[in-house]
Amino acid sequence: KAGVTQTPRYLIKTRGQQVTLSCSPISGHRSVSWYQQTPGQGLQFLFEYFSETQRNKGNFPGRFSGRQFSNSRSEMNVSTLELGDSALYLCASSLGEDNSPLHFGNGTRLTVT
Amino acid sequence: AQKVTQAQTEISVVEKEDVTLDCVYETRDTTYYLFWYKQPPSGELVFLIRRNSFDEQNEISGRYSWNFQKSTSSFNFTITASQVVDSAVYFCALRPLFYNQGGKLIFGQGTELSVKP
Numbered sequence A: 001k002a003g004v005t006q007t008p009r010y011l012i013k014t015r016g017q018q019v020t021l022s023c024s025p026i027s028g029h030r031s032v033s034w035y036q037q038t039p040g041q042g043l044q045f046l047f048e049y050f051s052e053t054q055r056n057k058g059n060f061p062g063r064f065s066g067r068q069f070s071n072s073r074s075e076m077n078v079s080t081l082e083l084g085d086s087a088l089y090l091c092a093s094s095l096g097e098d099n100s101p102l103h104f105g106n107g108t109r110l111t112v113t
Numbered sequence B: 001a002q003k004v005t006q007a008q009t010e011i012s013v014v015e016k017e018d019v020t021l022d023c024v025y026e027t028r029d030t031t032y033y034l035f036w037y038k039q040p041p042s043g044e045l046v047f048l049i050r051r052n053s054f055d056e057q058n059e060i061s062g063r064y065s066w067n068f069q070k071s072t073s074s075f076n077f078t079i080t081a082s083q084v085v086d087s088a089v090y091f092c093a094l095r096p097l098f099y100n101q102g103g104k105l106i107f108g109q110g111t112e113l114s115v116k117p
Helices: none
Strands: A005-007 A010-013 A019-024 A033-040 A042-050 A053-057 A064-068 A074-078 A087-094 A108-112 B004-007 B009-013 B019-021 B025-026 B032-038 B046-051 B059-061 B064-069 B074-079 B088-096 B110-117
Touching: A010 A019, A010 A074, A019 A087, A019 A108, A033 A074, A033 B004, A042 B088, A074 A087, A087 B088, B004 B088, B009 B019, B019 B110, B025 B046, B025 B074, B046 B074, B074 B088
Parallel strands: A010 A108, B009 B110
Antiparallel strands: A005 A019, A019 A074, A033 A042, A033 A087, A042 A053, A064 A074, A087 A108, B004 B025, B019 B074, B032 B046, B032 B088, B059 B064, B064 B074, B088 B110
16 A cells, blocks of 8 residues: 655745645545644644645744645645744644554655755 | 654664664643654654553564553553664654544654664
């Protein structure tokens, strides 16, 4: 069974630009969550989608948005990039039930210059 | 407030030594899940174990064992006879039992384990 796939693996963007990251969950998984990992703040929850609906949201500004498609694939968008958005963005999928563990992808390393 | 504390930032051991990674958590929820994840240099977080708050039974899986003590709000992880391949960053995490209570994982800051040959 294929794992969680995130594309691209690396991105370099300039301040003010926008970026879209993609995540393909494990087959059969209906929930996709996004996390930001930085050396200073550690791993922080961005949002979670279940059956194309945002079910939970973290404390990030509105520049961070996401969506989920009918095939459970998810995209995350960051607009008006800031230097502080440089991070490893991790996507995780699960069956979406209360006792389902999250399975993470390799992440997308975003560098904002 | 919910919080996970991994006081050990870095641990270095020699192969075949036993090592324990500490995890202390805070939550007002009476029901919750606790997790351990491993992050090798490739970046992917690898799921190791899930434990719910009403199951304090310790668990052993090969060289790995977990000690959950609700009375001290701790969920410690022990690697027996460590190997070089165990070198990674290990994260402890907390989550409410039900998704409608928030659904997010609260991670500790991680413990970087280095196992030297």
